[in-house]
Amino acid sequence: MENLAVILPLIITVVAVLLGVLVIWLAVKLMWKVAEPNEALIISGLTRGTLESTDGMDFKIVTGKGALVVPGLQTVRTLSLTLNETELKVSCVTSQGIQVVVEGVVIYKIGDAPAFIANAARRFLGQQPKMESQVYNVFEGHLRSIIGSMTVEEIIRERDKLASQVRGASGVEMEKLGLVVDSLQIKDLQDPTGYIQNIAKPHIAQVKMEARIAEATRNREAAEREAEAAAQIADAQSVSAIKQSVAQANAERARANAAQAGPLADATARQQVVVQETEVAKLEADREEQKLQTTIRKPADAKAYAQRTEAEAQKAADISAAEARAKRTELEAQANARRVEVEAQANATAAAATAGATRVTGEAEAAATKARGDAAASAIKAKALAEAEGIKARGEALESNQDAVIAQQLAENMPAIVAAAAEPFGHVDQLTVLNGADGVNSMVGGIITQAGSFLPRLSTALKNGQGHAKQQPKQPGA
Structure with missing residues (x-):
């Protein structure tokens, strides 16, 4: 009992506190007003002097939050903000x-x-x-x-x-x-x-007209497109037919080529073999040609050129030697003739000095005459020998190089030849030359040309004469 007496006041106190809290919560719940997001609370009554009141206003506006409204002292109403x-x-x-x-x-x-x-x-x-x-x-x-x-x-x-x-x-x-x-x-x-x-009527009329024009244009374009489409269809069909024909022709050609492939391949192979053999033969011929050129032709040409050069040199040397011998023989003959003549004169003088005037003179004259005869005979003999040597040298030169001897003779007689060609002009009293210096040059050139035209005939004649002279036998004692 004592425990119950102690606990009971405690329980009553707790219950009373709970009841008080509950009452306060219910009172606050009844007095607490919350504004919705789309509304405003208008609180009138005991509001002056509060923080929420607006200056100059006798009511309070609450939006987006809550406010405590004292029943009997304040009134709250909502104002929609929708x-x-x-x-x-x-x-x-x-x-x-x-x-x-x-x-x-x-x-x-x-x-x-x-x-x-x-x-x-x-x-x-x-x-x-x-x-x-x-x-x-x-x-x-x-x-x-x-x-x-x-x-x-x-x-x-x-x-x-x-x-x-x-x-x-x-x-x-x-x-x-x-x-x-x-x-x-x-x-x-x-x-x-x-x-x-x-x-709107004019615009409507304009629009209607443009609509009709546009419709007509579209109809025309549609007709053109249809015609173009039909033409394209026809073209496509034609192209298709052509392609089919081409394909068929190609197929036929392919079959024909396939049928000819075997023989054609054989012929092509044989042709290639022949071509290759021909190329090989050409190469071998070129090789032989090069070998002939290197081993035979070039050495032969070199040898022939050497022989020709040597013959020309020998020919020139022979001509020079023959001319030198002829000249030396002629000079020796002249020297012998002078020596004989001098000796004869000396003998004549000595004979005249030892003999008597008449006898000595006759004898001297006779001796001198004889000496002169002997000298003349010796000179003639020497000259004949020199000419014989010259003829012999010219004959030898003719045998080795006949053209060179003839050319030398023509060159020696060229003045006489030109004079003979110009001789007809010596009987002309007056000569008129046109074109001045050009005319004179043309005339002189004609003379020289005329003289030159004689040269082949003279050369032929000289050759024939030389040959004839060569063929004649030498006279005894000549």
Whole structure:
């Protein structure tokens, strides 16, 4: 019992505390109000002097958080911050005096700033459906005012400009109402008088005409395309037939080539063998030609050239030696003749000195005459021997090089030959030469040419004479 008396007060205290906490929690729950994201709490009553109250306001605005509301002392109401929509259908008159009906829609809401919420709370708290009519009236007046300064064409072309001007003109009034315009759209423009329709008629006619022209053009192009397609089909069929024919011809040619492949391959192989053998024969012939050129022809040419050079040198040496012998013989004969003549004179003088005048003189004359005869005979004999030696040398030279001897004789007698060719001009009293120096040169050249034309005949005659002289036998004692 004593334990129970001790525990019972403790239990009662705990229960009382729990009950107090529960009561406080229920009271706080009933007094604590939380604002939704799309609404604002308007708390009126005992609010002046609190932190949440706005300067100049006798109520408190709570958005996005909670607030403690004391029942009996404070009242809390909600103001929706969601979007609202108002349909517009306003009859207006343009600057042209034309009546039009403008249809649009205004999307608006209460502004998020405390001033906008306060204005809207003062005007629409508990009466939010009235906002639609207020907004309609505001936009109706401004829409009529702005359309009255515009033409129908401007309204049609510049709807965005119209909406912007209406929003700008109604902005101050909407702010006083605590509202913000999110969007203003001009949906339609009705024309009871038919002005817009009449404006569109020329354009419609133009469009219809262009449509008909375009349709005709498309029909024409379609017909052309169809014709082109048909032509292309025909071309394709023709090409296909040609290709088939070509393919068939190629197939036939391939079969024929296949049939001829064996014999053709054999013939080609034989032809290649013949070609190779021909090339080998050509190479062997070239090799033999090179070998002949190297081993036989070039040495033979070199030997023939050496022999020819040696013969020409020997011939020149023989001619020179013969001429030298002839000249030496002639000089010796002249020297012998002078020596004999001198000896004869000396003998004659000595005989004259020892003999008597008459006898001695006769004898001396006789001796001198004899001596002169002997000297003359010796000179004639020496000259004859020299001429014989010269003839013999010329004969030997003729045998070795007849042309050289004849050429030397022609050169020695060339002045006489040219004089004989020019002899007809000696009987000409007056000679007229045309073209000046060129004429003289031509004339002289003709003379030399005429003289030159005699040279072959003279050369032939000399050859014949030399041969004839060679064939005649020598006379005894010559």
